[in-house]
Amino acid sequence: MWNRVGRSRVRRLLWSVGAVCVAALAVPACKETDRVVDRPDRPSPVQPGKTERDVYVMGDVKYAIEVSTDRIGVLPRDGVDLKRLLPITEPLGLKLVGNIGGQYYVFASPAGLDRAGMQRLAADLRRRGDGLIQLTGLVATQEGTKEPVIIPDEFIVRFDERLARADIDALNTANGVQVVEESRYIKNQFLLRPVDPGRSGFIELANRYDAEPRTKYAHPNFVQYIDYRDTVLNDTLFGNQWHHRNTGQNGGTVDADADTSMAWDITRGDPGTVIAVIDDGFDFMHEDLLPNSWANPGEVPGNVIDDDGNGFIDDVFGADFNGNDGNPSPGGSHGTACAGVAAARGDNNMGVAGAAPNCTLMFIRNGTTTMQRANAFGYAAAEGAHIISNSWGFASVPMALQDAITNAATNGRGGLGCVIFFAMNNGDLNDCGANPDISAQAEVIAVSASSNTDRKVTESAWGNCMDILAPTHRGYGGTVPYSGTLRVTTTDRSGNNGYNNASPGGAPCDAETADSDYTDCFGGTSAATPLAAGIAGLVLSANPGLSRIEVQRLLQDTCDKMQDSAGAYSTATGFSTPATGNATHGHGRVNAFEAVRIAATAGAAGGLGKGNVDVFLRDNRLDWGNTEQPSNTLFEPARGFIPHWESVDIKVDAGPFQPAPTTHAQFEAFVDEDPMESQTNKVYVRVRNRGTVAAANVTIKAHWAFAGTALPPLPSDFWSAWPSDSSNTSVWHPMGSRTVTNLAYSGSSVAGTAGDAAQIVSFDFDAPALDLSRPAPRHYCVMVALDSTQDPISAASKTTNVVDDITPRDNNITHRNLSLQDSSRSDERRASFYIRNPYRESIRTRVRVVRFPIPRDFKVKFDDLAEDQVVTLRAGEERLVTLTMAPARRGATGDVTVIQELVTPKTTSVIGGFTFRFAPMNRRR
Numbered sequence: 001m002w003n004r005v006g007r008s009r010v011r012r013l014l015w016s017v018g019a020v021c022v023a024a025l026a027v028p029a030c031k032e033t034d035r036v037v038d039r040p041d042r043p044s045p046v047q048p049g050k051t052e053r054d055v056y057v058m059g060d061v062k063y064a065i066e067v068s069t070d071r072i073g074v075l076p077r078d079g080v081d082l083k084r085l086l087p088i089t090e091p092l093g094l095k096l097v098g099n100i101g102g103q104y105y106v107f108a109s110p111a112g113l114d115r116a117g118m119q120r121l122a123a124d125l126r127r128r129g130d131g132l133i134q135l136t137g138l139v140a141t142q143e144g145t146k147e148p149v150i151i152p153d154e155f156i157v158r159f160d161e162r163l164a165r166a167d168i169d170a171l172n173t174a175n176g177v178q179v180v181e182e183s184r185y186i187k188n189q190f191l192l193r194p195v196d197p198g199r200s201g202f203i204e205l206a207n208r209y210d211a212e213p214r215t216k217y218a219h220p221n222f223v224q225y226i227d228y229r230d231t232v233l234n235d236t237l238f239g240n241q242w243h244h245r246n247t248g249q250n251g252g253t254v255d256a257d258a259d260t261s262m263a264w265d266i267t268r269g270d271p272g273t274v275i276a277v278i279d280d281g282f283d284f285m286h287e288d289l290l291p292n293s294w295a296n297p298g299e300v301p302g303n304v305i306d307d308d309g310n311g312f313i314d315d316v317f318g319a320d321f322n323g324n325d326g327n328p329s330p331g332g333s334h335g336t337a338c339a340g341v342a343a344a345r346g347d348n349n350m351g352v353a354g355a356a357p358n359c360t361l362m363f364i365r366n367g368t369t370t371m372q373r374a375n376a377f378g379y380a381a382a383e384g385a386h387i388i389s390n391s392w393g394f395a396s397v398p399m400a401l402q403d404a405i406t407n408a409a410t411n412g413r414g415g416l417g418c419v420i421f422f423a424m425n426n427g428d429l430n431d432c433g434a435n436p437d438i439s440a441q442a443e444v445i446a447v448s449a450s451s452n453t454d455r456k457v458t459e460s461a462w463g464n465c466m467d468i469l470a471p472t473h474r475g476y477g478g479t480v481p482y483s484g485t486l487r488v489t490t491t492d493r494s495g496n497n498g499y500n501n502a503s504p505g506g507a508p509c510d511a512e513t514a515d516s517d518y519t520d521c522f523g524g525t526s527a528a529t530p531l532a533a534g535i536a537g538l539v540l541s542a543n544p545g546l547s548r549i550e551v552q553r554l555l556q557d558t559c560d561k562m563q564d565s566a567g568a569y570s571t572a573t574g575f576s577t578p579a580t581g582n583a584t585h586g587h588g589r590v591n592a593f594e595a596v597r598i599a600a601t602a603g604a605a606g607g608l609g610k611g612n613v614d615v616f617l618r619d620n621r622l623d624w625g626n627t628e629q630p631s632n633t634l635f636e637p638a639r640g641f642i643p644h645w646e647s648v649d650i651k652v653d654a655g656p657f658q659p660a661p662t663t664h665a666q667f668e669a670f671v672d673e674d675p676m677e678s679q680t681n682k683v684y685v686r687v688r689n690r691g692t693v694a695a696a697n698v699t700i701k702a703h704w705a706f707a708g709t710a711l712p713p714l715p716s717d718f719w720s721a722w723p724s725d726s727s728n729t730s731v732w733h734p735m736g737s738r739t740v741t742n743l744a745y746s747g748s749s750v751a752g753t754a755g756d757a758a759q760i761v762s763f764d765f766d767a768p769a770l771d772l773s774r775p776a777p778r779h780y781c782v783m784v785a786l787d788s789t790q791d792p793i794s795a796a797s798k799t800t801n802v803v804d805d806i807t808p809r810d811n812n813i814t815h816r817n818l819s820l821q822d823s824s825r826s827d828e829r830r831a832s833f834y835i836r837n838p839y840r841e842s843i844r845t846r847v848r849v850v851r852f853p854i855p856r857d858f859k860v861k862f863d864d865l866a867e868d869q870v871v872t873l874r875a876g877e878e879r880l881v882t883l884t885m886a887p888a889r890r891g892a893t894g895d896v897t898v899i900q901e902l903v904t905p906k907t908t909s910v911i912g913g914f915t916f917r918f919a920p921m922n923r924r925r
Contacts, residue, residue: 049070049071050068051066051067051068052066052067052069053067054066054140054201054203055203056219056220057206057210057211057219058217058398058399059210059217063142063143064143065143065203066140066141066143067138067139067140067151068138068148069115069118070108070109070113070118071106071109071139072121072122072136072137072138072139073105073106073107073137073139073149073223074104074107074133074135075133075136075368075369076104077131077132078322078330080132085105085133088128088132089125092110092124093109093110094107094110094125095107095108100147100148101147101225101226101227103225103226104223119138119197119201119202120197122136122137122152122153126152135150135152135154136150137151137153137202138150138151142396144395144396144434144435145396147224147225149222149223150222151222152202152221152369153193153194153197154192155191155192155202155220155221156189156218156370156374156398157189157190157206158188158189158190158215158217158403159188159216163188168188171214175205176195176196177194177195177205178192178194178195180193183371184310185374185375185379185381185407186400186403186407189403191221191371192209203220206220217399217400219400220398221369221370221371222398223368224370224394226280226366226368226393227392227426241352242257242452242471243471243531244257244260244353244355245257245259245260246452250452250485252453252485253454253639254639255629256451256454256589257471258589258591259593260531260538262593262628263535263597264346265593266542266596266597266609267538267541267596267605268347268357268538269356269358269534269537270359271358272360273356273359273360273387273537273540273544274359274362274387275342275343275360275385275387275388275389275533275534276318276361276363276380276383276388277361277363277364277533278366278376278392279332279334279335279338279365279390279391279392280331280332280333280335280392281320281328281330281331281332281336281365282328282332282335283332283491283493283497283498284318284329285329286491286494288340288348288351288352288491289336289340289344289491291345292343292344292345292358292359292361293363294360294383295316295317296308298310299314301316302314310383312324312325312379313325313326317363318362318365320364320365321365321366321372321373321375321376321379322367322368323365324372328363328364328365329363329365330365333498333499334391335365336493336498337526338530339354340352340354340490340492341354341490341530341534342355342356342389342530342531342533343355343359343360343361343534343537344491345357346358351515351518352489354530354534355530355531355532355533355537355592356534356537356538356541359537359541366392370398370400370401371400374400376404377401377404377405377407377408377420380412381407381412381413381418385418386419386537386540387419387537388418388419388420388421388533390420390421390423390529393424394438395435395436396435397438405420405441405443405444406441410443416545416548417547417549419536419540419548419551420548421444421445421447421529421530421536422438422439422444422446422447422529423439423447423524423525424439424446424447424448424449424460424462424463424466425460425461425525426449426526427461428460428461428462429461430461430462431461431462431463431465432464432465432582436465437461437465440465445467445468445532446466446468447466448461448469448528449471449473449525450528450589451474451482451484452471452484452485453483454562454563454636454637455483455563455566455637456469456562456566456567456584457473457474457475458483460528462582462583462584464581464582466586467556467586468532468555468588468590469528469559469588469589469590470529470535471488471528472488472526472527472528473523473527474487474523487520487523487527488522488523488527490518490519490527491517491519492518493517494516495516495517498516499521499522500516500521501516532555532590535555536555539551539554539555539596542599542600542601542604542609543601546599546612553692553745553749554595554598554599554690554692554747556587556749557574557624557747558590558591558594558598558626558690559587559589559590559624560588560591560626560628560635561622562588562635563585563635563637564634566584569585569588569621571648572664572751572752573751573752574624574751576588588635591628594627597609597610598612599612602790611691611693612693613693613694613695613788614690614691614811615687615689615695615743615788615812616687616688616689616690617647617685617784617786617811617814618647618648618649618814619631619632619644619645619646619815620642620643620644620647620648621646622634622635625690625811627810630808631644631808631809632808632910641850641899643897643899643913643914643915644804644814644815645781645804645817645913645914645915646915647814647815647816649687649784650683650684650685650814650815651670651684652675652682652684652782653673653681653682653683653684654674654679654681654682655679660682660684660760664751664752664756666760667686667758667760670684674819675780677767679766679767680765680766680767681765681767682763683735683762684761684762686758686759686760687700687740687759687761687786688747688758689743689745689747689757690745693790694743694745695740695742695788695790695791696741696789697739697741698739698740698787698788699723699737699787700739700740700761701736701784701785703732703782703783704733704735704781705731706779706780706781707781707817707834708834708836708900708914709833709835709836709899709912709913710837710838710845711815711836711838712731712836713802713803713839713876714726714801714803715731715732715801716728716801718732719798722787732783738761743757745757746759765782778819778831778832779818779819779832779834779914780817780819781816783807783813783814784813784814784815785813786812786813791812793810793813794810796809797809797812797813801838802838802911803815803838804911805911817914817915832881832883833898834880834881835847835871835879835881835900836873836878836900837873837876837877839875841875842872842873842875843872843903844871844902844903844904845871845900845903846869846870846900846903847862847898848867848898848899848901849867849897849898850897850898850899860884861883861884862881862883863884864880865881870903883896897913898914899912899913900912
């Protein structure tokens, strides 16, 4: 890892030489202008020609492929265009038939060659094109994929770690192969090539090594098409970065963002936190990227020496694994945009701000072969990257690349693990199925896309391997309606070389910002991924000691459950569970503020930091502890309301008692009941902790009261006496307190698994007798509060005695409204309740039904006032109201939610409510 002294030394030298790119790095120009000719944004169709079926093996899995018997693939060296290749290919009788995304070319071979002849021709072409051609090989298409791959005359083998080099050399000699490269990052991993390319098939040779007992795996060094997962659209400009702070601009939904601007109140990132971006190249001299660029402390700029012995000369800012040098700048529109989303410099009176505007960027230009891409991850981890962002991908991931990712995720950061992000596909498809995408790998965080209106972008992948959504573009339109209205503004290659070029009349934009060093037209999962990676940078800046899995869990646990109408988040786990069985929304939309405040040092930023302890109770099924918005906020494109009095962490047993639940799974399976009058009922409360640090002592205190739409105010000395009982217990009746001595991590990421450390405590609820001689309320409330010296009830909560103001904003306090049943089993279709003024001054208020999932054979009416009728209540005044539901048939059931609103001349706001559940006669439901 670099240090600040070394970084400053490099900076001073770079700024002193003026023409920095030329003088210090010995590259052709300060701003890249060269482009590969014939490079479309997407692959052009390639006719397969004649094929034969074959199989290659990775580990224990066999993969069926169709190998072309008359096609040769050519991977040119960096910067080599088609015009320079043709003088080499044409004398050999090769005819161009395809171009795969500008990354490699496919040629038809002369007739009459068998498989061995094709292999020798490919090897001869590579030798003839030395200096222009990097690799050649047979062309094949794996079953279930679209883009063909090149299978070159070289393959990757990882031998058993205990095997000596002499034994490896002997095995290679016996098989007629030679070492091309030994991995610097994975022990006993080699890139091998046959001495005689026609002696045996490339695939056959790799399979032979894979079957060798002394190897872990072997497979071809595939040349695969990389899908850089961006979207560049032709829409109207916007003037700010809504993904940081969405105020509803251009028809967006307020707060449909990542809340990065709120997280910056705690930290804007630390230069010691390094975010590696692996992409297609970078304009790292950009005015908004250079100030945050990584400086390799082991390199002396411009001396053309590999000072640190890592295999790259003058890799000052990163490395290029395609050109195999220390200059990651060639190409770079996509990479420059991604880097800016992650960590463009902020608060510098120019351009844009990245998600982590003070973190450091390591620039790594991606390779084209499997070995090159694997080495890119090895380099990032070895050089001290904390986070690795990848806005690209493909399916059918070679084991050598999986190995490299696993190694970085396991051994990076001194064993804490690099936090690795991958973009899911830009398409309405399952990335987690039979042919999983690279983002499906267990050690990475798979990122899909949400829009500025809090919808999942239709053209972004889904599946049960997905982890989070992050804000990005509006979608592609066409036959699919737009999911939003805006795209992402970020850095662009300087001048007219990037997305914002001199000819905007078409792709990439119809109109652009006047400053061509920036673009308003970036998006796709390519933008969502570095945004999430930048948020991870903020988290690790706040708490560098977190492990990879702890960062991932924190991001998942603090997601906002946006668009539940489509995502259908599980009550038990918080993970998207639609009826199809495939997750569409993962854990939800990432929330930087919530994640960073938990990670931050206790008391940091004026008390925002929680020291990685966050004990909480849930107010409803979508509430997993977030307080940035009230827990009764329903995150739909048009914001809605979800009751905060339906805590799923409180359950009741009326007797005869069931076995007491002691685990999350038992609690979930526990049959919840209505309490019974004139007897002792059991109340069970589940408590959780989203932080990785265990809460040493947590006090759980419970009370009950006669409820109403608005709950009665707490006694005046409730908080001053806390945790003791108030002097007046006639309204809020104490049920006792319990202590949990070790509440360990139990966030939603592990809910219901063996790692779920949620704890269950119980209380006795001695329910009073009902007065059946007159209409009387059966409506009760159980309120539970958690308190810990590590995570106390908030000071703001202790300034008010209005429970319905506290519960939605403090995740240490929740309540559950209950319907008290009578032992005679009288009328279940009629209920009385209080509307109440809990405030110290008169209010205007009304009640109304806000949710109506009731069968059509029910009629509902208020007997004592009209629905929506505004009435005035004096301070502390209560008014008894009766609700009647008339069933049209015997045994009908249904729910109705009633809210009480505070009415002012300008606004209305919910000050309480309840949900009546009309059920059959048996108490257990």
